[in-house]
Amino acid sequence: AQTVTQSQPEMSVQEAETVTLSCTYDTSENNYYLFWYKQPPSRQMILVIRQEAYKQQNATENRFSVNFQKAAKSFSLKISDSQLGDTAMYFCAFMKWWGNKLVFGAGTILRVKS
């Protein structure tokens, strides 16, 4: 079975600074997908970024980028130029190559301070 671990329950960052959220996972699969989802307070969870395990290049979406280390089974999220609207719970998630089941980590609460 796959497991996803987010070791940082809460983090804070000053507006305009950079923050990195950690995620590790355990799997015996060789091909799979990894995701970061964002859940703002009282709002819907939305996809931030996703990475295919067979791609060596790290995914990037505007201010959000990942550091994918397949051998280490690590998938961290870097948020550059943090904004107040980035305040949310961030979930790391795993999905097998062929399947629809998302396995989530426990989440990291990120607070961006002005």
Added chain:
Amino acid sequence: ETGVTQTPRHLVMGMTNKKSLKCEQHLGHNAMYWYKQSAKKPLELMFVYSLEERVENNSVPSRFSPECPNSSHLFLHLHTLQPEDSALYLCASSLSGYTSTDTQYFGPGTRLTVL
């Protein structure tokens, strides 16, 4: 309405009540999901429907009963719940239930409190 909607947004029920949660997706997707989000626990997948057929039941107690009458609507019928069932119940949808290239789109959730 666009995206994935859920009603009600908040629900308080007694342990002997029967209630239903509703989810509707306006995205033309073919797969729908129920997740449970408890405090300080990872999101747990409960059920998956693809083309109105249940394809996954993640060992959920029978007091939770899903129903998918068509590809746009998903219900979760609740009866004789326990206080530990109090949680945020999230609905999601994706284009297809059988390929992992599809992003899952989530609804806002129903905050359920069982007294």
